[in-house]
Amino acid sequence: MAGTVTQVIAGGAGRWRITGIVAVRGESLGAAEGLTVVEGVVPAPERAKIWRLRGVASNLRYATKAEQQVLAAASPPLARPEADCGALIPIRKTAAWWALAQDERRAILADRSRHVEIGSRYVPAIARRLLHCRDLGEPFDFLTWFEFNREHKSAFADLLGELRASEEWRFIDREVEVRLERG
Amino acid sequence: MAGTVTQVIAGGAGRWRITGIVAVRGESLGAAEGLTVVEGVVPAPERAKIWRLRGVASNLRYATKAEQQVLAAASPPLARPEADCGALIPIRKTAAWWALAQDERRAILADRSRHVEIGSRYVPAIARRLLHCRDLGEPFDFLTWFEFNREHKSAFADLLGELRASEEWRFIDREVEVRLERG
Numbered sequence: 001m002a003g004t005v006t007q008v009i010a011g012g013a014g015r016w017r018i019t020g021i022v023a024v025r026g027e028s029l030g031a032a033e034g035l036t037v038v039e040g041v042v043p044a045p046e047r048a049k050i051w052r053l054r055g056v057a058s059n060l061r062y063a064t065k066a067e068q069q070v071l072a073a074a075s076p077p078l079a080r081p082e083a084d085c086g087a088l089i090p091i092r093k094t095a096a097w098w099a100l101a102q103d104e105r106r107a108i109l110a111d112r113s114r115h116v117e118i119g120s121r122y123v124p125a126i127a128r129r130l131l132h133c134r135d136l137g138e139p140f141d142f143l144t145w146f147e148f149n150r151e152h153k154s155a156f157a158d159l160l161g162e163l164r165a166s167e168e169w170r171f172i173d174r175e176v177e178v179r180l181e182r183g
Numbered sequence: 184m185a186g187t188v189t190q191v192i193a194g195g196a197g198r199w200r201i202t203g204i205v206a207v208r209g210e211s212l213g214a215a216e217g218l219t220v221v222e223g224v225v226p227a228p229e230r231a232k233i234w235r236l237r238g239v240a241s242n243l244r245y246a247t248k249a250e251q252q253v254l255a256a257a258s259p260p261l262a263r264p265e266a267d268c269g270a271l272i273p274i275r276k277t278a279a280w281w282a283l284a285q286d287e288r289r290a291i292l293a294d295r296s297r298h299v300e301i302g303s304r305y306v307p308a309i310a311r312r313l314l315h316c317r318d319l320g321e322p323f324d325f326l327t328w329f330e331f332n333r334e335h336k337s338a339f340a341d342l343l344g345e346l347r348a349s350e351e352w353r354f355i356d357r358e359v360e361v362r363l364e365r366g
Binding site: 004059060062063064065068098099100101103132137 | 187188239241242243244245246247248250251281282283284285286287289315317318319320
């Protein structure tokens with residue numbers, strides 16, 4: 001697990017079709033038609049690459065043992081055949097966030113923003129994955145990834161709305177929403 | 184700060200003279216005469232390189248606001264002219280450690296092993312620096328770095344003894360001690 005890089009590669013084609021790219025905060029990402037997720041450092045054909053983001057799964061940074069167990073029990077797997085819609089949402093947090101101590105970040109994320117609790121209300125409909133990239137020198141701090149069936153699109157909109165209304169999101173200064181459908 | 188890589192390069196010569204390398208747990212590192220710390224990804228001359236480790240400063244992972252303030256007030260700067268001795272101690276923690284939840288790791292590190300409290304008793308004599316490298320796919324999880332005057336060598340031995348006797352150290356499966364003196 002440690003140090004296993006996952007690459008998200010956007011280009012003229014890919015396993016997922018890009019149906020929209022919106023800059024929610026800050027600068028956008030370049031227009032592209034398709035997106036592919038590659039595990040490991042396998043090089044992508046230069047020709048097909050419009051942008052590429054990298055992240056690692058890493059360890060949990062905030063979840064307690066009790067939360068970890070709830071998450072593990074409730075988390076649906078990725079790549080379910082019925083999950084024909086997806087979203088990649090890279091986010092970057094402010095310098096002020098990263099200067100906070102662990103207990104301050106935990107208080108905002110868990111106690112006041114209820115990030116984990118919000119997410120847990122949308123399983124099993126919406127499967128999620130989190131990749132870390134701040135320490136890799138990438139333009140974002142996290143790559144967040146979602147998969148769901150098209151009948152749960154409005155639930156996904158609710159999930160994003162709840163998260164974006166939280167105190168935690170005041171510390172986000174770049175966020176790009178890349179909407180996907182199975183190619 | 185984010186993603187700014189620091190390289191530690193061991194070779195035939197360097198700004199620090201390597202006076203000893205000991206594998207405390209697990210595999211050692213190759214014998215070398217000198218060591219240089221380079222900020223950023225400036226390439227090192229291949230000729231001079233015997234081994235190279237990389238890490239990033241990253242954000243605090245466990246310290247509370249109160250602990251962060253104590254640390255900031257008490258931490259001596261690096262590169263003090265009188266600090267003629269140093270040590271690089273790369274460490275790797277077990278898979279069992281990384282599978283623990285945040286509150287379990289914090290309980291072992293802070294409440295039961297008193298890692299921060301131990302370190303704070305040795306300032307200002309011993310200056311410390313911590314670099315993270317697990318997510319970079321490096322052979323170690325952390326590069327720990329120490330600087331002190333030779334008159335504090337025995338205090339440094341006490342510091343290492345206290346840390347290695349702690350519960351936290353049961354989760355360390357590779358540790359190499361590289362002792363240094365100003366070239």
